[in-house]
Amino acid sequence: xxxxxxxxxxxxxxxxxxxxxxYPVTLTGVTEFGCIDTDVATVxxxxxxxxxxxxxxPVICSGDxxxxxxxxxxxxxxxxxxxxGYGDQTWPGDAFANGVFTKQFINETGSPLTVRVxxxxxxxxxxxxxxxxxxxxxNPRVSAGFTQNVGTNTIGCNPLDxxxxxxxxxxxxxxxxxxxHWDFGDGASSLATSPSHTFINDNPSSTAxxxxxxxxxxxxxxxSVIPQNVVVQPRLEALFTMDPGSVCSPMDVTxxxxxxxxTRWLWDFDGIxxxxxxxxxxxxxxSFTSSD
Numbered sequence: 512x513x514x515x516x517x518x519x520x521x522x523x524x525x526x527x528x529x530x531x532x533x534y535p536v537t538l539t540g541v542t543e544f545g546c547i548d549t550d551v552a553t554v555x556x557x558x559x560x561x562x563x564x565x566x567x568x569p570v571i572c573s574g575d576x577x578x579x580x581x582x583x584x585x586x587x588x589x590x591x592x593x594x595x596g597y598g599d600q601t602w603p604g605d606a607f608a609n610g611v612f613t614k615q616f617i618n619e620t621g622s623p624l625t626v627r628v629x630x631x632x633x634x635x636x637x638x639x640x641x642x643x644x645x646x647x648x649x650n651p652r653v654s655a656g657f658t659q660n661v662g663t664n665t666i667g668c669n670p671l672d673x674x675x676x677x678x679x680x681x682x683x684x685x686x687x688x689x690x691x692h693w694d695f696g697d698g699a700s701s702l703a704t705s706p707s708h709t710f711i712n713d714n715p716s717s718t719a720x721x722x723x724x725x726x727x728x729x730x731x732x733x734x735s736v737i738p739q740n741v742v743v744q745p746r747l748e749a750l751f752t753m754d755p756g757s758v759c760s761p762m763d764v765t766x767x768x769x770x771x772x773x774t775r776w777l778w779d780f781d782g783i784x785x786x787x788x789x790x791x792x793x794x795x796x797x798s799f800t801s802s803d
Contacts, residue, residue, distance in 0.1 A: 526556040529585035558586030562632045562641035569645070572733035573618040573652035573682070580611045581630055588635040595627040597649075618649040621685025623731065625649075650731035652682040653689070657705075657725050659741065669712040669719075671743045677705045679727045679735070689729040696721035696741070712743040715772035719743045747772040760801030767794040 526532045534554045541547050564581035571577060581590065583605070590605040594614075603612045618624045629644045656678040664671055679687045693701040695708050712719035721741045728734050751768040768776060769792070776789040784797055 524554055524556045526558050529558050531558065532556050557634050557639045558584075560584060560587050560632050560634045560639060560641050562630050562643040564628075564630045564643065564645070566628070566645065566647065568647075570648045570650070571616060572650050572731065574615065575649075576613050576615045577647065578611065578613050579628075581608075583610045584632075586634050587632045589631075589633040591631045593629040593631070595629060595644075596624070597626040616647070616649045618651050619682040621651050621681040621683035623648055623650050650729070650733050651685065653679065653687065653727050653729050653733050653735035654682045655679045655725050655727040655735035655737040657737070657739070659739065666744065667718075667742050668744050669710075669746050671710045671712075671741065672707065673710065673741060674707045675705055675723070675725075677725070679725070681729070687727065687729065689727060692726045692728070694724040694726075696723055710741055710743045711746075713746050715746045717745055719745075745772045749773065761798060763796050763798050765794055765796045768792050 524534060532555070534556065536552050536554055538550045538552075539547060540549075561582065561584070564579055566580075567578045568575065579592070579602075581592075583590075592602045594600055597616065599617075602608065602614060616626070626647050626649060627644050628647060629642060631640060631642050633640050658676045658678065660674040660676060661667065661671060662674075675693070677691065679689075679691070681687055691702060691704060693703070693706055693708075695701070695710070697710065699708060701708070708723075710719075710721050719742070721743070722738050723741055724736060724738045726734060726736050748771040750770050751766055754765045754767070755762070766778075770776065773792070774790070776792070778787040778789065780786060780797070783799055789795070
């Protein structure tokens with residue numbers, strides 16, 4: 512509806528439906544003598560569309576997943592998501608997403624990465640397009656790592672002193688900036704970068720395994736956790752008594768070993784009698800005679 516007596520006229524047409532609407536436009540020309548001529552044209556108005564979406568996490572750590580929700584309208588014939596500044600452009604497509612989808616983002620550059628997410632919607636007419644952009648920040652991936660240095664105690668005898676050499680980085684080789692937490696698996700912990708710790712196994716009959724866990728937390732709040740095992744051999748303590756404790760030559764002396772965790776006993780008598788290797792913890796007697 513609507514009329515105008517002006518030779519030129521502007522009019523705003525709206526279509527809130529889901530299909531194109533055609534409006535007839537009639538121009539009637541009248542001369543000063545009353546002569547009349549009429550021309551009829553049509554204006555086709557495609558349905559109104561809007562581009563709108565939301566995301567649940569605008570700032571994430573590498574490897575996290577973002578959920579996207581976008582408004583669907585019957586008048587929209589095509590939806591396109593772009594991830595400008597990011598390599599992987601895949602998304603399920605509207606036929607599968609049906610208004611919601613998730614996508615994982617990876618950042619192994621060593622620095623925060625800003626990605627512009629763009630939704631473009633169309634209604635079948637190339638001139639009817641709407642675009643909306645939103646930014647997300649992907650903080651760099653943390654790669655926690657460390658090695659163990661046990662010095663010369665390579666078989667892990669008890670007690671075992673270990674120095675942990677921290678090799679944590681931002682993936683991509685960038686030096687790490689953040690904090691550390693070490694859990695040594697025996698109730699002790701440390702916040703040092705590369706700590707040392709002594710592991711003790713009180714069990715004389717079996718090895719003890721301690722799981723050492725390093726948690727690295729970046730300045731962006733991103734976390735990487737890595738565990739390693741430290742194995743400590745059974746407790747070993749050499750103990751014995753002798754009777755009598757002091758002797759006059761010649762004299763028999765009885766040795767009563769009470770060692771903990773031993774499987775082989777090496778006796779050294781300082782050259783007075785021959786050294787001896789035994790394979791049990793049983794008492795035994797030696798005769799000692801002065802050479803003077």
